[in-house]
Amino acid sequence: MVCDSYAEDMDNVDTVRRGLIAAVIGGVAAGGVFSPAATYLDQFAPLSGDVWNATTDQPPSDVDGPHGQATLQYDGRRVPEVSADEEAALYYAVGYAHGTDRLFQMDLQRRLLRGQLSAVVGDAALDSDEFHVRMDFARAAAANWTALQSRNPAVADILDAYAEGVNAARDDQHLPPEFELLDFEPADWTPADTLILQLQIAWTLTGSFETLRRARIRDALGDDYDALFPRRYDHDSPILRGSASFAERRSAERDAAVPDAALTDWLSAFESPDGVGSNSWVVGGDHTDSGSPILANDPHLSLLAPPVWYQQHLDADDYWVRGVTFPGVPFVVIGENHAGAWGFTNVGADVLDCYAYETDGDQYRYRGEWRDFDTEEHTIEVADGDDVTVTKRTTVHGPLVEREGQRVGVSWTGLTATSTTDAVYAFARSDGLDDFRAAVRDFDLPTQHVVYADRDGNTYYKTTGRIPIRRVDGDAVPGWRVFDGSAGEAEWEGFTPYGESTWDGFVPFEEKPGAVNADYVATANQRVVDDPRHYLAESYSTPFRGERIYELLDGWAGDRDLTPADMRALQTDALDTRARRLVPRVLDAVDVESAGTPFDALPDWDYRMTPESEAALAFATFLDAYRERLYSEGFDAVGLGADDWPTDWVTVHLEDDASWFERAETPESATAAIGAAVDAAAARIADEGWETYGDYNVVALEHPFDQSFLNYPEFETDGSPATVNNFRRDSDVGASWRMVVPMDGEATVVLPGGNDGDPFSESYDDQLRAWADGDYYTFDRTFDGRTVRFGGGE
Amino acid sequence: MRRIVLAGVVLATFALSVVHWLGLLVGGVAVGLLAGSWPRALAGGAGFGLVAWLGFLAVLANAGRLDGYLASGQLLYVSLAIPLVLGAVGALSFFFRTRGRTA
Structure with missing residues (x-):
């Protein structure tokens, strides 16, 4: 009886114990599935975690390329070489490479410009989204795509093929880890997305509300303004030296309005960070050791993890080209081809004007009559929050940006169709100076200094991009004040926002500064010439870098012939x-x-x-x-x-x-x-x-998520905001690509980071140490890594 | 025989771990049920988690991602802790089949 009772008790204890154990194990399982811990387990559990699946996935060996045969092969630093006879196949494969290596970065950039960041990161990005929606960059990109299809169907077809390649890479492979971390999937890539990325770069380089800022500062400082904010820096190192003395333009007219800090501070948050600029120079063969020109370029942009640039080598049937592009843009933007090499620096040209209006509700006065603003309701999706509706308003001049009751109309050359894509495509195929100069005429946006050298010994410098001529009462005026939009002051003749422009009232190509076969020309965002025929810019960068480059070039060229090693020493010069x-x-x-x-x-x-x-x-x-x-x-x-x-x-x-x-x-x-x-x-x-x-x-470069496992390792480095080796620790701006290309000799390059956007890849940051130390890699690469064949390509 | 069953179960649950993290828990459960004592069950559960993690390292190494992973700091610790903890918790299943024995 006692034994039975004991056995019964033990059975009860066993039952309770088993129940308890089942509860513990089941609770852990249920908690792992249904609690917030589920996200971490799904993302980071070894073997099955989505982040690990994303990073270990590699592109397949064979892809059904719909445009014919192509081959993509990587080198040891994840730089791809893409080969194909047909350009559609070539750029399909380029799209596949970008979609494999940088898809998250591409998606983030298009979201930024389209005002869609809040949909994935929440209301922290609402201000940014509101600004980009009001500027309506998406509408400008759509207008650009419409115009491109009729103007240049061949390039439009390439953008189509490129987009197909990006989407194929997305569909064939796991999404990059960042998509898993934010738990969303990217929409189809489209040609308009490529064009909106070009707008993003252009906005970074030319989207400046300096006029508004200066108006407020001038108003606040009174008589001290001119001394503290001179229109002209007193130096002797403009890009093209030896021109006539500077004839300072003065504007007697006052600003039509002086917006207060609420608007100007808000707008300033969406301009480029402090220090964006660049260095480039081209030295003619008369001054080089080889007797052939040498070209150098280091664009100073935001230093990011991963970098803003993507390095690629392309072999087409009748040309080759290598260099860097912005992920999302198929064509090499800076680099060299079989015939020559080219690079860019920013002009700092004034291509954005602000207009004040007399308004009454949803009407504004324009040339004596009241007009309705063109309005459109736009809903901004917000992750984990309520959607926000923004009323977009536009005038004859462009978008109306507004904040706390302050309103200004904006004209910016990027808000219309441009033929820049045609130009960049043509650069890759250009067969020497004449070809290249012809292509430069199409480079509408952004306003850039282009330097070029070809293998026949020619060099070229030109100020490119569309620059408006403003007229008030028939006289050309500088664009450095807020104009009276209601009076129709200073309108840009031939400019159609969100449409196709004729550019009739803009500075003619022939009247922009340039030089062919000069001894050497150095650009570092300083004043272009002392006395330009047309007003070009509200202000230029400080001339510290420009004067130092000319100081060294003058000194060296007076003593001896220059070598690529000299050019590298100049790019990394740290004298302040x-x-x-x-x-x-x-x-x-x-x-x-x-x-x-x-x-x-x-x-x-x-x-x-x-x-x-x-x-x-x-x-x-x-x-x-x-x-x-x-x-x-x-x-x-x-x-x-x-x-x-x-x-x-x-x-x-x-x-x-x-x-x-x-x-x-x-x-x-x-x-x-x-x-x-x-x-x-x-x-x-x-x-x-x-x-x-x-x-x-x-x-110390940060990934957009600013997580330690995504950020780059930290290194000490040379340079300052005023040295040729431009590095700004406070804004993380510096040489986003260093390139020295002799027309006869070994070209060298380096990226501040790595070519692969995957944070666990060895090539995520494998060039950063060399960059920080001022070292370079040869442009020539050995492509013996992973291979992807498209359409049965060999 | 037990060893053969154990090896088969470990392989099966390892395969399950490749598609879902619950495989790590199930692996611990299986090892616990087959263990002869609680210390062995616990060691076996955690050991299963460790083996799964080593297999994971092999996957990363094969993809050229091992260095990046080992330098990832917090992620490294989290992804090591997950299989060890799940395997050990699963090993509690040892107590399903025993009558009051704890050692």
Whole structure:
């Protein structure tokens, strides 16, 4: 009886225990499936995790290419060589490569321009989406696609084939890890997406609301404005030297409106980051060791993980071309082909105007009559939130951007159909200088300095892109003020927003600056010429890089013939001419020996911003503190912020007797500010524990998600915002591609990162260390990696 | 015989792990049911998870992704912990078939 009872008790205990164990195991299983942990298990569980499936998936060996045979083969750094006899097959395979290696980046960029980021990242991107919807870049891209199909069906067919290739790669393989992390799938890639990416690049380089910012600063600073924000920097290193003296244009007219900070600050958030620009130069054969030209280019864009550029080599039936393109764009944008090489830098041309209107509700006054705004309701989808509806308004000039009751109309040359795609396609096929010059005529957007060299020994420089001529009362006027849109002031003749433009009222191609077979030409976003025939730009970049490039080229060319190694040394030159101007003043004002390390290194410094330099650390931190002392309180007092401060050109030239120092909120003098800045810089260095410039000047590039496993490793590097080796630690802008191409000799290149967008790939960041160290790889590659054959291609 | 069954079960659940993480839990359950003692069950469950993780490393190495994975920090730790924990929890199944024995 006792035994039976014991057995019964034990059975009960077993039942309870089994139930408990079942509950634990079942609970873990259920919790893993239904709780928030499910996302992590689905994404990161070894073997089955979506992220791991995404990263380990590789393109298949054979793909049914609908356009004929093609072959794609990678080298050891994930650079593809694509070969085909037919261009449709060639660019289908290029699309497949981009879709395999950079699909997330491509999707993110088109979402940015289309105002669709909030749909995947939530309301943090709502401001961005609203701006891009109001500008209606999507409508401009659609207009561009419509025009391209009738203007150049051959190129349109290539964009179609490219899009098919992107979509085939998407369908054949797991989506990149980022799609798994955000849990969404990309829509079909379309030719209009390619064109909207071109608009994104153009906007980055030319979409500037400087007119609005300057109007507000001018209004706030009054008489001090001209000294702190000169229209012209006083230097002798324009791109084309030896032209007539500068005839400064003045505009007696006032702004039609001065929008306040609510609008200008909001718009400024969508302009390019500080420091976007570039270097390029071309040296004629008379000055080279080989007797053939050498071309160099390093575009300074945002440094991202992965990079903005994608390197590719293409072999067609009757030409080859290699270089870099923006993922999403099929054609090599910067590079070389069988006949020559080319590169670009930004002009900084004024191709955006703002117009103020007399308005009444949904009407605006235009040339004496009231007109309705063209309006359209647009719904912005928001992940984990309510959709937001934006009313898009346009006028005869273009989109109306508005914020907190402030409104301005915007004309931008990118908001109409352009033939830039035709030009970039033609560059790849060009067979020498004449071909290339013909193609440059179609390069409508963005306004760029193009440099070119061919294997016959020719060189070429040209300011490209459509630049409007504004007229008020029949007279040409600069575009540096807000115009009266209601009066029809300064309209762009021949410009049709969201349609096809005739460009009748724009600067004729022949009247834009250029040079054929010059000794050498150097472009670094500085003033183009001293006295241009037409108004070109509201302002140019500071001339620090331009003057240094010419200083070295002049010196070297006077002594000897130049080599590709000289060009690489020039691209990575780290001498800071700001320091050369300012450090002697520091030494006069302060006893740096008593200031201690690292300031006691300044007297013997060669002004080179290199990682091992103590003096470079002293100068960089001093300059940060000096700006703060000069401007912070003075600008605060008139309602302006740090983004509104003058450039470093003004800063290093600001003398003790400047009227700026007569204000109550400013230092007593520049000399007084120097002393205070050295003290502040010393305190900062002590706080941070920095010892050399390499501790301060770190390249730390982030993936858009800013997760440690997606970001790039950090390296110290050379350069500063004012050296030829342009690196801006505060805005992560620098050389996004370095290329030195002799017409006779070994070409060298390097990317700041890697060609593969997969964060777990060895080629995600395998060029970054070389880039940070100023090293290069040969342009020639050995393609012996994974191979994909299309349509039975060999 | 038990070893042959164990090997077959491990292979089957490993294959299941390739398509869903529940395979890691099921593998632990299978090992626990076949273990002769709780310590062996626990070691077997965690060991199954470790084997699955090593297999995962082989997959990554084959795809040229091992270095990137080993440098991924937090992701590395999470993806190592998942099979170890699931395998060990699954091994609790040992207590399904025993009558009060805990060692």
